[in-house]
Amino acid sequence: xxxxxxxxxPEGGIIKNVPTSIYFKTGDWKSKQPKFIKEKCTNCLLCxxxxxxxxxxxxxxxxxxFHFDFCKGCGICSEVCPxxxxxxxxxx
Amino acid sequence: xxxxxxxxxxxxxNEAAAYAMKQINPDVVAAYPITPATEIVQIxxxxxxxxxxxxxxxxxxxxxxxxxxxxxASAAGARVMTATASQGLALMHExxxxxxxxxxxxxxxxxxRALSAPINIHGDHSDTMxxxxxxxIQFYCENANEVYHTTIMAVKIAERANLPCMVCMDGFIIxxxxxxxxxxxxxxxxxxxxxxxxxxxxxxxxxxxxxGPLDLFDFYFEHKRSQAEAMLKSKRVIAxxxxxxxxxxxxxxxxxxxxxxxxxxxxxxxxxxxxxxTIKEAIDIKREEGIKVGLLRVKTFRPFPYEILREKxxxxxxxGIMDRAESFSTMGGPLSIEIKASLYPLEKRPSAIDFIFxxxxxxxxxxxxxxxxEITKKLYEGEKLPEFMYIGLKxx
Amino acid sequence: xxxILSLKELSERNLGLAGGHxxxxxxxxxxxxxxxxxxxxxxxxxxxxTGCMEVTTTIFPYTAWPVPWIHSAFENVAATIAGVExxxxxxxxxxxxxxxxNFVAFAGDxxxxxxxxxxxxxxxxxGHNFLYVLYDNQAYMNTGIQRSSGTPFGAHTTTSPAGKVIxxxxxxxxxxxxxxxxxxxxxxxxxSPSHFGDLIRKVRRAFxxxxxxxxxxxxxxxxxxxxxxxxxxxxxxLAVETCFWPLYEIEYGVYKINYKxxxxxxxxxFLERQERFKHLIQREDLIxxxxxxxxxxxxxxxxxxxxxxx
Numbered sequence: 053x054x055x056x057x058x059x060x061x062p063e064g065g066i067i068k069n070v071p072t073s074i075y076f077k078t079g080d081w082k083s084k085q086p087k088f089i090k091e092k093c094t095n096c097l098l099c100x101x102x103x104x105x106x107x108x109x110x111x112x113x114x115x116x117x118f119h120f121d122f123c124k125g126c127g128i129c130s131e132v133c134p135x136x137x138x139x140x141x142x143x144x
Numbered sequence: 145x146x147x148x149x150x151x152x153x154x155x156x157x158n159e160a161a162a163y164a165m166k167q168i169n170p171d172v173v174a175a176y177p178i179t180p181a182t183e184i185v186q187i188x189x190x191x192x193x194x195x196x197x198x199x200x201x202x203x204x205x206x207x208x209x210x211x212x213x214x215x216x217a218s219a220a221g222a223r224v225m226t227a228t229a230s231q232g233l234a235l236m237h238e239x240x241x242x243x244x245x246x247x248x249x250x251x252x253x254x255x256x257r258a259l260s261a262p263i264n265i266h267g268d269h270s271d272t273m274x275x276x277x278x279x280x281i282q283f284y285c286e287n288a289n290e291v292y293h294t295t296i297m298a299v300k301i302a303e304r305a306n307l308p309c310m311v312c313m314d315g316f317i318i319x320x321x322x323x324x325x326x327x328x329x330x331x332x333x334x335x336x337x338x339x340x341x342x343x344x345x346x347x348x349x350x351x352x353x354x355x356g357p358l359d360l361f362d363f364y365f366e367h368k369r370s371q372a373e374a375m376l377k378s379k380r381v382i383a384x385x386x387x388x389x390x391x392x393x394x395x396x397x398x399x400x401x402x403x404x405x406x407x408x409x410x411x412x413x414x415x416x417x418x419x420x421x422t423i424k425e426a427i428d429i430k431r432e433e434g435i436k437v438g439l440l441r442v443k444t445f446r447p448f449p450y451e452i453l454r455e456k457x458x459x460x461x462x463x464g465i466m467d468r469a470e471s472f473s474t475m476g477g478p479l480s481i482e483i484k485a486s487l488y489p490l491e492k493r494p495s496a497i498d499f500i501f502x503x504x505x506x507x508x509x510x511x512x513x514x515x516x517x518e519i520t521k522k523l524y525e526g527e528k529l530p531e532f533m534y535i536g537l538k539x540x
Numbered sequence: 541x542x543x544i545l546s547l548k549e550l551s552e553r554n555l556g557l558a559g560g561h562x563x564x565x566x567x568x569x570x571x572x573x574x575x576x577x578x579x580x581x582x583x584x585x586x587x588x589x590t591g592c593m594e595v596t597t598t599i600f601p602y603t604a605w606p607v608p609w610i611h612s613a614f615e616n617v618a619a620t621i622a623g624v625e626x627x628x629x630x631x632x633x634x635x636x637x638x639x640x641x642n643f644v645a646f647a648g649d650x651x652x653x654x655x656x657x658x659x660x661x662x663x664x665x666x667g668h669n670f671l672y673v674l675y676d677n678q679a680y681m682n683t684g685i686q687r688s689s690g691t692p693f694g695a696h697t698t699t700s701p702a703g704k705v706i707x708x709x710x711x712x713x714x715x716x717x718x719x720x721x722x723x724x725x726x727x728x729x730x731x732s733p734s735h736f737g738d739l740i741r742k743v744r745r746a747f748x749x750x751x752x753x754x755x756x757x758x759x760x761x762x763x764x765x766x767x768x769x770x771x772x773x774x775x776x777x778l779a780v781e782t783c784f785w786p787l788y789e790i791e792y793g794v795y796k797i798n799y800k801x802x803x804x805x806x807x808x809x810f811l812e813r814q815e816r817f818k819h820l821i822q823r824e825d826l827i828x829x830x831x832x833x834x835x836x837x838x839x840x841x842x843x844x845x846x847x848x849x850x
Binding site for chain 1: 245246247248306343344351352353354355356357359363365366367369370373374
């Protein structure tokens, strides 16, 4: 994705090898970050469903990992969690 | 000198365009009726209804949607065509820029018609002149026969250059005028065109792409430069395709500019479309009177063949340019401005006068053609004349 | 084909916007996209109208879309997807393509109620086979919160501001679901991301049907509606619980309400949580007017429930 000159651009302005947004880290938007309390988690997957930024990775139907690179700290995950397994913490 | 046997028909410009489309057999045609191009769509619908083509015909609810459907279809790898005129072309204006920006080889037949207001359904070039910056290749045809052949060539040119292409003909004069059209066989057309090889394809689900993203100020300029390069490269494509066509079929269509009686001419008239035909008639008559006048007919307006025109006009003392559009620049019509710009680097430039004529379908008669030649002759003889004037206008 | 997918099954498909897109923190449309795309059993090709979704997810050279995606202009997403679908139909007819592909158009209320209405109406009249998903945030949000004809009565937007003389938008919003239903297409529905099971079922039902399908999904907007960024799903839920945004569907002309709140909350509960309605707190008369309209529409739906109207 190194476009130093107009000659390097794909014709028609298209984007190939999608998705490429993964190279743009929106994680620096946040001032709060979710803390995952694994013991309380019931794996209902609502946080995965509602996270707008693909932060929460699910493996085999279980919450696996939080990718904070993309987390904007919106707090929806904490809000929708029925088990209190996610708490938002200030980053400062 | 014909290599292949042509079939002779008596067809109007619209019928010729529709017949060419039938033989091209595009994958998708999305069109909306508008005078004077309506018949193209009507005739083509009949071909579809009678199963004579494989085309999917999409009867859209506006010209803007016509171009939108064409864009979606072309981005999905299909061979796509449409037809429109005037207000319809103006309505799809934003989509024209998008089609060329996305590098989609859509071919559109345009029945040149004046733009409102006042509303007028007759022929002039204001519609396609209004789209000259949209990044489309533009051809202006002199007669129905040229429309037929150019439409076929346009498909190949568009697909090789990956730029959309307009094939223009004067509204009513050519669209509704019946002339002799010599057509190729279905197989000739099929063989000449082959299959489209798209730059990209939305339906290739295994290799997903994003088409039409947002550019901020860090990339738009580069994307446009890339598009400008494509337009530049299209000049070679046009020359190659036309040469190939002429060789295969024994025709002698011009690629960019047609010369008529220019070899020993004292001065030149430069024109486009059907009026050029009238000028040719007038030239024949005037030459018998001993007036040595020649014609340059500009066939390809975009990309503008400035190098060719500069080369061919160099050395002439006077030129009379004919514009069937007023672009309200107050210094003449669009063709004259582009021609003058082409000549600017020359050390010795000819005197030039621009004739604005034929707006809203005002007839350009043989008498008018004589007038054009006579006035340009005066310019050649050193008389001081205004930079442009109107021909055939009441009160002038 | 299974009517509904569990979240576990959905998570296995996991087809949605990738991280790194620039939608506002707390925006619900990414989860709407996830639900729509993951509900498809076949590859999906997406067309998007100009708007929040398109702009934030495809800033060159970054794209968050893992599926073939096209944007051409603001008012023509229905026409654009119609073009793609027409090619697919043609290839299928000629035996040049065997796999099934689902076509989805996403547009906001801007590109649907107003500038895009013509293209949508035309495309569905022609019977193209695609699903149109409206993510309704009730104003032109991407350009900074201007009113659309989907903006509800009384809402403050920058072009219908709550001022000293005029208290916000004074026109009722268009009932887009009914407008589209009047076209008599096979499937029309209203949904909410808060009721995800219902939304997934509706999307899957739509994908089963040949022809044009339309689902209007309420999509609360953090800056546009004015609420804390972790409350988007809660806002959508309140819209449903107050019957401000009823969940219903019309399948082949038969109306069906999908969710009847056990306790129908007064619309004030929904309005008072949003900045865009804050100015109405002193205006009991306007709140009553809003409640009256909500009740009228709800009563009408109740009377149509189970009936074949179109």
